Amino acid sequence: TKKMYKLTLYKYVPHFLKWRFWMTTNEFDKYKSDREYVVNDAKLYKKYQDNDGFTYTNQAKCFRLYHMLGAHKRFTLNADGTRNKKTTSQKTQIDGCFHIIFDMLDDLKENGVYDKSNIIIMSDHGDKGKAQWGTLLYKPAGSTGAYKTNSAPVSFLDIPATLAQISQWTDTPLEQLQNRYNQDRFKTKPFEALPLVSGLDFGQVARIEAELVNWPGLEIMVRTNRYYPEKDLFAHVLGYVAEANSAEMEKDPDLAMGDLVGKAGLELELEKRLRGHKGLYQMEVDAHGRMLAKSLSEAPSAGQELALSLDRDLQQAAWDALAGEAGCVVVMEPDTGKLRALVTSPAYDNNLFAAGISRRDWEALRTSKRYPLQNRVIQSVYPPGSVWKLLMAVFFLENGVDPRETVFCGGQTKLGNQIFRCWRRGGHGSQTLEQSLINSCDVYYYIMAERLGIDKISAFAKQCGFGRPTGVDLPHERSGLVPSRDWKQRYRKQVWVRGDTFNTSIGQGFTLVTPIQMAVYVSAMLNGGDLLKPQLLEDAPREVRGRIPAELGHLRFVVQAMRRTAGGGTAKVVGRHDADMGGKTGTAQVTKLKMTANDRRLRTAELAYLHRDHAWIATWGSKNGKTYVVIVMVEHGGGGSSVAGPVAKKVYEYLFGPDTAAPGYRAPEAPQPAGRMLGTVSGPLPGMTNDSNDPPKRRRR
Numbered sequence: 001t002k003k004m005y006k007l008t009l010y011k012y013v014p015h016f017l018k019w020r021f022w023m024t025t026n027e028f029d030k031y032k033s034d035r036e037y038v039v040n041d042a043k044l045y046k047k048y049q050d051n052d053g054f055t056y057t058n059q060a061k062c063f064r065l066y067h068m069l070g071a072h073k074r075f076t077l078n079a080d081g082t083r084n085k086k087t088t089s090q091k092t093q094i095d096g097c098f099h100i101i102f103d104m105l106d107d108l109k110e111n112g113v114y115d116k117s118n119i120i121i122m123s124d125h126g127d128k129g130k131a132q133w134g135t136l137l138y139k140p141a142g143s144t145g146a147y148k149t150n151s152a153p154v155s156f157l158d159i160p161a162t163l164a165q166i167s168q169w170t171d172t173p174l175e176q177l178q179n180r181y182n183q184d185r186f187k188t189k190p191f192e193a194l195p196l197v198s199g200l201d202f203g204q205v206a207r208i209e210a211e212l213v214n215w216p217g218l219e220i221m222v223r224t225n226r227y228y229p230e231k232d233l234f235a236h237v238l239g240y241v242a243e244a245n246s247a248e249m250e251k252d253p254d255l256a257m258g259d260l261v262g263k264a265g266l267e268l269e270l271e272k273r274l275r276g277h278k279g280l281y282q283m284e285v286d287a288h289g290r291m292l293a294k295s296l297s298e299a300p301s302a303g304q305e306l307a308l309s310l311d312r313d314l315q316q317a318a319w320d321a322l323a324g325e326a327g328c329v330v331v332m333e334p335d336t337g338k339l340r341a342l343v344t345s346p347a348y349d350n351n352l353f354a355a356g357i358s359r360r361d362w363e364a365l366r367t368s369k370r371y372p373l374q375n376r377v378i379q380s381v382y383p384p385g386s387v388w389k390l391l392m393a394v395f396f397l398e399n400g401v402d403p404r405e406t407v408f409c410g411g412q413t414k415l416g417n418q419i420f421r422c423w424r425r426g427g428h429g430s431q432t433l434e435q436s437l438i439n440s441c442d443v444y445y446y447i448m449a450e451r452l453g454i455d456k457i458s459a460f461a462k463q464c465g466f467g468r469p470t471g472v473d474l475p476h477e478r479s480g481l482v483p484s485r486d487w488k489q490r491y492r493k494q495v496w497v498r499g500d501t502f503n504t505s506i507g508q509g510f511t512l513v514t515p516i517q518m519a520v521y522v523s524a525m526l527n528g529g530d531l532l533k534p535q536l537l538e539d540a541p542r543e544v545r546g547r548i549p550a551e552l553g554h555l556r557f558v559v560q561a562m563r564r565t566a567g568g569g570t571a572k573v574v575g576r577h578d579a580d581m582g583g584k585t586g587t588a589q590v591t592k593l594k595m596t597a598n599d600r601r602l603r604t605a606e607l608a609y610l611h612r613d614h615a616w617i618a619t620w621g622s623k624n625g626k627t628y629v630v631i632v633m634v635e636h637g638g639g640g641s642s643v644a645g646p647v648a649k650k651v652y653e654y655l656f657g658p659d660t661a662a663p664g665y666r667a668p669e670a671p672q673p674a675g676r677m678l679g680t681v682s683g684p685l686p687g688m689t690n691d692s693n694d695p696p697k698r699r700r701r
Contacts, residue, residue, distance in 0.1 A: 159181065162215060162217065162218065163177045163178055163181060163196075165215060166196060166197060166218075169204060169207060169208050169211075170197045170200065170204060172197055173359065176359075177196060177197070180196060181194070181196065183246070184257060187246070187249070187257050194257070195221075195243070195257065195258045197356075198243065198355065198356035199225075199355035199356035200220070205220055208220060225260075225354060225355060226240070226241050226260065226267075226354045227351060227354070228240070228349075228350045228351050228354065230312070231349045231350065231351060232346070232347035232348055232349055232350075232372075233312075233315055233316060233319055233343075233347070234310075234315065235265075235347040235348050235349065235350040236264075236265060236342075236344045236347055236375040236377070237265055237266060237308075237310065237342055237474070237536065238265045238266055238267060238350060239262060239263060239264030239265020239266055239267040239268055239269075239350065239475075240262075240263055240264055240265070240267055240350040240351075240353040240354045241260040241261060241262050241263060241267050241353075241354055242260065242261070242263050242353055242354065242356070243258060243259065243260060243261075243356075244256075244257075244258075244259045244260070244261045248261055254277075254278065261275070262274065263353065264350075264353075264475065265350075265474060265475070266306075266308075266473065266474065266536065268475050269473045269474055269475050270306065270473065273303060273304045273306065274303040274304065274306070275303050276300065276301050276302045276303035276304075277300060277301045278300055279296065279298050279299050279300035280296075280297045280298035281294050281295065281296055281297065282294070282295050282296075282297040306537055307537065307538040307539065308536055308537060308538060309338040309339055309340060309535055309536055309537060309538045309540070310339060310340060310341060310342065310536065311340050311341065313654070314331060314340055314341045314651075314654060314655070315341045315342075315343060317341075317650065317651060317654035318331065318341045318343040318647075318650075318651050318654075319343050319345065320650075321646075321647045321650035321651055322343065322345045322634070322647060324345065324346070325345060325634050325635070325637060325643075325647075326345060326346060326370055326371075326376075326634070326635040326636070327345060327376065327615075327632065327633050327634035327635050327637065327644075327647075328342075328343055328344045328345065328376040328377045328380075328515050328632075328633055329341060329342075329343040329630070329631070329632050329647065329648075329651060330342055330343075330377055330515050330516055330518075330519040330629075330630070330631040331628055331629070331630050331651065331655075332519045332520075332523055332534060332628065332629045332631075333523075333627070333628060333629075334522070334523035334524075334526040334527045334532075334620065334627055334628075334629050335523075335526075335527050335542075335627070336532070336535070336542055337520075337523070337532035337533055337534055337535045337540075337542060337543065338535050338538070338540075339472075339534050339535060339536055340628065341651070342377055342516075342536070343377075344374070344375050344376045344377055345376075346368075346370050346371075346372040347372055348365055348372045348373060352365075375474065375476075376515065376633070376635070377514065377515050377516050378470075378472060378474055378476070378477040378478065378514055378515075378516050379476055379477065379478055379514075380478075380514065380515075381478050381480045381481065381512035381513060381514055382512060382513065382514075382515075382588060382614050382616075382633060382635075383507055383508050383509070383511055383512060383513075383588040383589065383590075383614070384507035384511060384512075384513045384518065384586060384588060384616065385506070385507045385508070385586030385587050385588030385589070385613075385614065385616050385640065386423075386440045386442075386506060386507060386570075386584065386585060386586040386587065386616070386640070387507065387518060387584050387585070387586035387616045387617070387618045387640075388505075388506065388507025388511065388513075388586070389436070389437060389440065389445060389506065389507070389584065390437075390521070390522065390525070390558055390562070390584055390618065391460075391461060391464055391466075391521065392445055392448075392449065392457075392505055393433060393436075393437055393557075393558050393561065394464075394525070394548065394550045394554050394555065394558055395452075395456070395457060395460045395461075396433060396448050396452070397433070397550070397551075397554040397557060397558075398460070398549065398550050398551070398554060399452050399456060401433065401448060401452075403432060403433040403434060403557065404432055404433075405432065405433075406430040406431060406432055407430070407431055407436070407441075407443060407444045407447050407448070408427075408429065408430050408431075408443075409422055409424075409427040409428040409429060409430075409431055409441050409442075409443035409444060410427040410443070411424060411425050411426050411427035411443075412427075412443070413443050413446055413447070415498055415499055415502065418499055420442070420443075420446055420499070420502050421442070422441060422442040422443045423440065423442055423587065424439075424441075427443070428441045428443075431443075431444045433557075433561075434557070434560075434561045434564070437558070437561040437562070437565060437569075437584065438561060438564050438565045438568075438569035438570070439569060439570065440569075440570050440584075440585065440586075442506050445505040445506050446502045446505060446506070448505070449501050449502065449504065449505030450498060450501055450502065450505075453501065454483075454484065454485060454496060454500065454501045454504060455484070455485065457501070457504060457505070458482050458483065458484040460549065461482045462482050463546070463548070463549045464521055464524075464531070464546075464548050464549075465517060465520055465521060465524070465531045465545070465546055466480055466482050466513055466517055466521070467479055467480055467481060467482035468480075470514075470516050470517055470520050470533060470534055470545070471533040471534075471543075471545055472516060472533065472534040472535075472536065473535075473536050473537070474536070477514070477516075478514055480512045480513045480514055480517055481510060481511065481512040482511065483500070483504060483509065483510035483511060484496075487510075488500070488510070507586065507588060508588065508589055515631050515633045516534055516631075518616075518618055518631050519534065519618075519629050519631045520532060520534060521548075522618050522619075522620060522629045522631070523629045524547075524548050524555075525548070525555045525558060525559055526559060526620055526627065526629065528552060528555070529547045529548040529550060529552065529555060530544045530547060531544065531545050531546040531547060531548065532544060532545065533545050559582060559620075562582030562583055562584055562619075562620070563580065563581070563582040565582065565583055565584055565585075566581040566582050566583040566619070567581075570584075570585045570640070570641050571583030571584055571585050571617060571619065571641065571645065572641075573617075573641055573642075573645030573646060573648075573649055574617070574619050574621070574645060574648050574649050574652060576621070576652070576656070576659045576661075576662070577659055577661035577662050577663075578623065578656070578659050578660055578661040578662075579621050579622060579623035579652070579656050579659075580621070580622040580623070581619065581620070581621045581622075581652075582619060582620045582621075583617055583618065583619035583620070583645075583648070584617070584618050584619075585616065585617050585639075585640030585641045585644070585645060586615075586616030586617070586618070586640045587613045587614070587615060587616070587638070587639050587640050588613055588614040588616060589613055590610070590611060590612065590613060590614065590636065591611050604638035604639070609636050610636060611636075612636040612637070612638055613636070613637070613638055613639070614633060614634065614635055614636060614637065615632075615633070615634040615637030615638055615639060615640045615642075615643035615644040616631075616632070616633050616640045616644055617631075617632050617640050617641070617644040617645050617647075617648050618631050619631070619632075619648050619652075621652050621655065621656065623655075623656045626655075628652075628655060630648050630651050630652065632644040632645075632647045632648045632651075634647065
């Protein structure tokens, strides 16, 4: 927390001058003759002349006196205590001492003295609604919004001029201040402050304080405010707090004007646990609503202290690995569901919102083409590309496809007048299921998917957790899309065609997923099929939200294929000699393939940025009993192996340290930490122990 300055307006409580309020006895007697006073039953101070320098001699005081009818005059006093009518500003020496207007009373410590119009004549309170010694306030009865004198409502404040001055001080648009005043004026009690501008810097505070004496009714409040030292590194996870709006206050009766509530991220999702409970005072008031006594009936309690599962240094390593690219990284423990890193780039400084974001900063964030306000891990949906083949491979095995059956890939296949291409121009030749995963052959999936049909594919994908939220403790998570015949007919008013099945089989077409859904699915393949809720709290229990409807042997088959893909296939960029690694790359098309005149596909550098492919890689790594799933997605990055792969590699270098078993590795001259491995995993991972007679080969690099 840190201090934050807020400019507030007491709508019906104008402040008097900052100096003490003094009157000669005859001035008080004259005033007293015009009013009937009601003195509270509190003990009264007996003497004030010798307390805190209250005795002044041979001094003149020039001050602004607010008359009870709302008029004010600036005047000086003659030596005999009468008002000087010739001048309005000249100081005059006064022989003798001034007397505090109530020095004949015994105690003014607690409640002050009121007249019959409910006007506070003097009080020593510094609370809102009351002032220090010498400050003349007025406190209207009830909630009418103005006090009454002789049945005529009078306002001490020139609201339009006051708001115009605040606009000048703070560079806040006048229209914005007027709207806030008009919206909130009836939401506060008459004696409560109405916040107008938050997040004043020290320079503004100094300037305003110097002029507040001329603007009664305004006050600067100092309060603690949430401060996020990591700024954009954790902005999408933590979110931010800001003042509660009308809808939030109507929904939650515990909220009041000026209360801070969570607006995004964990601040919003865990608001009830973080906020705590307000204390309660029991107050005794008279018929005019004046407080006579106050006692604490219920002590306030702080909110819970929550420890996140995220690792700050791992988060930083993943952020640095993205190097400013638009994309995201998810690091998850497959056996517990604990998230160790959740990075979205670009992001924003959440302190801007906590302090009250300016119109200029808001417009810059809102209109940015890089969408820094979007949490790409849970709120952005993308075609998964070839990482979808991890699901399709399990689906094929569950539906009776022989993994030894081959499909010939000549680089393309025809469907009527359409040509569906493989990413490799010359094709892959004959491919088994395992080979199709290692080489990411598209034609294999076209043929097998058409054989089984979209209805079975759609049903299986939904059972695997796609098309619905994962349940992570972050707001506004999107579900993605698993297309089906019914969906296309309902929303597109079109029938399903065979080409749609081809596209779905390789993660293209209408298929959309979030990166965190892919992390949950890969984790499930490793832990035996449990679809776990991703957890952001360190003490959160393991929560199973579903299961992959597949045999354990089929999951192990795909895990083994991922191991071989990292050893020498398209995901070899993450392969290591000192750890057990697996991966699957994906390159997801954003638009239809762009071809040159000689039937050559345009390279990434030749395409406009928004037409470039998204780069995916889904990986896992295990070393010394510690296992992690790392998912990387780079928007418009191009190839998964060339762009997303190096990002994942850097994340594993942080987790496991440098690959000391790699050929040609030379230890650095200065010792470096061997990396950090987080969390624990119970039991061996399915497929991690290689029981086959054909162990995977590691290619030397």
